[in-house]
Amino acid sequence: xxxxxxxxxxxxxxKGVGKYRYRILALLFMATTINYMDRSxxxxxxxxxxxxxxxxxxxxxxxxxxxxxxxxxxxxVSMGAIIDRLGTxxxxxxxxxxxxxxxxxxxxxxxxxxxxxxxxxxxxLGLGESGNFPACIKTVAEWFPKxxxxxxxxxxxxxxxxxAVMAPLVIPFIVAENGxxxxxxxxxxxxxxxxxIVLWNKVYRKPEEHPSLSKEELAYIQSDQDMTAExxxxxSKLAWKDxxxxxxxxxxxxxxFMTDPVWWFFLxxxxxxxxxxxxxxxxxxxxxxxxxxxxxxxxxxxxGWLSSSLIQKGYSVNAGRKITxxxxxxxxxxxxxxxxxxxxxxxxxxxxxxxxxxxxxxxxIFTVASDVFPKKATASIVGIAGMAGAVGGFLAxxxxxxxxxxxxxxxxxxxxxxxxxxxxxxAFGYLIALGVIQLFIPKLETLKKL
Numbered sequence: 525x526x527x528x529x530x531x532x533x534x535x536x537x538x539k540g541v542g543k544y545r546y547r548i549l550a551l552l553f554m555a556t557t558i559n560y561m562d563r564s565x566x567x568x569x570x571x572x573x574x575x576x577x578x579x580x581x582x583x584x585x586x587x588x589x590x591x592x593x594x595x596x597x598x599x600x601v602s603m604g605a606i607i608d609r610l611g612t613x614x615x616x617x618x619x620x621x622x623x624x625x626x627x628x629x630x631x632x633x634x635x636x637x638x639x640x641x642x643x644x645x646x647x648x649l650g651l652g653e654s655g656n657f658p659a660c661i662k663t664v665a666e667w668f669p670k671x672x673x674x675x676x677x678x679x680x681x682x683x684x685x686x687x688a689v690m691a692p693l694v695i696p697f698i699v700a701e702n703g704x705x706x707x708x709x710x711x712x713x714x715x716x717x718x719x720x721i722v723l724w725n726k727v728y729r730k731p732e733e734h735p736s737l738s739k740e741e742l743a744y745i746q747s748d749q750d751m752t753a754e755x756x757x758x759x760s761k762l763a764w765k766d767x768x769x770x771x772x773x774x775x776x777x778x779x780x781f782m783t784d785p786v787w788w789f790f791l792x793x794x795x796x797x798x799x800x801x802x803x804x805x806x807x808x809x810x811x812x813x814x815x816x817x818x819x820x821x822x823x824x825x826x827x828g829w830l831s832s833s834l835i836q837k838g839y840s841v842n843a844g845r846k847i848t849x850x851x852x853x854x855x856x857x858x859x860x861x862x863x864x865x866x867x868x869x870x871x872x873x874x875x876x877x878x879x880x881x882x883x884x885x886x887x888x889i890f891t892v893a894s895d896v897f898p899k900k901a902t903a904s905i906v907g908i909a910g911m912a913g914a915v916g917g918f919l920a921x922x923x924x925x926x927x928x929x930x931x932x933x934x935x936x937x938x939x940x941x942x943x944x945x946x947x948x949x950x951a952f953g954y955l956i957a958l959g960v961i962q963l964f965i966p967k968l969e970t971l972k973k974l
Contacts, residue, residue, distance in 0.1 A: 542741035543741075544734070544736055544737050545676075548727070549664075549667070549668075552680035553682065555656060555660070555683070556683030556684050557684075558713055558716050559653050559656045559687060560683065560686070560687025561687035561716075562627040562687075563653060563688075564690075564691035564692075566589070567688075567691070567794060567795050568692045568709075568806075568809065568813060569695060570796050571799040571804075571806070571809070572706065572805070573703065576702050576703045577638075577703040582932075583929055585796070586921045586922060586925025587921075587925070588646055590922060591644075591646045592646035593650065593788070593917040593921060595646070595647040595648070595650030596653065596911075597910075597914035598651065598911070599653070599655065600907045600908070600909075600913075600914060603654045603655035605764070606618075608662070608900065608901070608902075608904050613725065613729075619653070619655025620652065620656075620717055620721060621652070622648065623649050623652025623653045623656075624713065625652075626645055626647075626651070626652055627645075627714075629710075630645045631710045631711050654910060657910060658902075661890050661906045662902045664677055664680070665894045667731055672832060673832075674828045674832045674844075674887055675832040678825050678828020679825060679828065681887050682883075685820040685821035685824060688791065688813070688816075688817035689814050692810040694709075696810050699806065701805060767897075768908075770971070771964045772896050773905060774964065775963075775965050776889065776892060777911075779958070780912050781915065781916040781957075782957040782960075783885060783953050783954055784912075784917055785916040785920035786856070786882055789946060790816065790879050792921075793924055794875060798871070800928075800942070801863065802868040804868070815872055816876045819876035821883070823882070823883040827848060827852060827884020827885065827886070828884075828888070831845050834848070840968075841895055845895065846968075848884065849954075849961075850955075850958060851881075851884075852885035852888075852954060853954035853955040853957075854955075855884075857952070858874050859877070859950055860952075861874060863943040863947055878950065882954075896970065898970060923946070927942070927943075927946065
């Protein structure tokens with residue numbers, strides 16, 4: 525396919541070249557929504573399961589979440605490599621099938637084996653869900669030109685927040701305050717998953733193979749890509765030994781290591797924090813959690829829009845991405861005060877701002893991977909970085925569990941400032957991560973040595 529000149533690109537953008545790529549993006553959004561609805565159920569139900577159903581300790585809850593993170597870390601590496609080899613169509617189908625079955629298996633756990641049962645179910649969930657973002661990022665790299673990738677990533681990534689909002693919205697209607705009916709919360713996503721698998725296998729093809737894609741839109745998708753180099757890259761083999769020595773790999777991985785645990789802290793421990801600090805129960809948690817993840821949804825879209833807008837206005841890819849990521853890091857800082865405010869709504873507002881900034885950051889750090897690495901390595905790099913993020917999340921769960929256990933008094937009560945350390949670490953992680961990315965990747969451009 526002939527590469528378009530800058531003038532031709534401008535003309536095509538004005539007259540329109542078709543929007544079929546957004547149908548593919550809609551499927552990514554749907555899958556990410558299902559993914560996070562499955563994942564978020566534990567955060568919403570956590571206080572109820574801990575206090576009224578299984579009577580877990582803080583460390584019990586931490587160990588269950590750590591099981592998810594270990595599996596997610598392993599899965600991010602293995603699933604990323606599998607998707608690069610099998611392609612997004614088959615690889616993504618396998619991933620969503622695994623996480624859907626594992627999610628529904630939570631409902632089979634009985635009280636006598638609750639710790640073991642939930643840990644095993646979370647392990648399966650982590651393995652399957654680890655395939656979502658490598659597959660999505662690879663699909664965006666295939667279906668969108670570089671200048672639209674952050675915007676597209678922000679849009680599908682918004683599904684994470686929609687799923688996180690749907691969980692607290694739906695669960696109070698099907699689970700009683702005393703925990704009765706908790707099993708149905710883990711079964712509800714099964715039907716959505718089956719529908720998605722059917723749609724994905726019916727609709728998805730690579731752009732150059734898709735019968736419904738116009739020649740004009742294909743040319744637009746490939747307009748800022750060197751297709752000869754891309755074809756040669758796809759035909760060559762890439763081993764992890766070629767990726768792991770690169771400072772660019774470690775920069776992206778460190779960015780995820782420092783910031784993914786913050787999101788998971790909000791997702792899995794946010795409800796428990798509000799329950800411990802302000803005495804909220806299941807129905808009382810619903811509105812605060814909906815607000816937090818609803819605002820986060822806006823952040824995901826805004827983060828992708830901002831960097832893409834800066835690039836379209838003439839900023840370099842390097843400047844557009846990093847200015848946006850700096851703004852995100854600054855917006856997270858106020859969350860350090862969340863444990864010390866007296867109003868639950870002030871705490872919710874601080875967490876919501878930080879969650880929105882995280883999702884805006886996430887849309888851009890994912891895109892950094894496709895800016896720097898060729899398509900043949902995209903899913904593997906996202907997998908390696910995701911593994912680093914999961915390892916960080918594992919360590920964060922262990923740390924939060926121990927901080928809370930040690931803070932409880934003889935009666936089992938937590939002091940007001942018990943969550944101070946986790947929130948302070950969360951507040952400064954993004955600026956530290958951006959500093960390392962700037963040090964290791966001073967200019968974002970596609971590596972020529974792979």
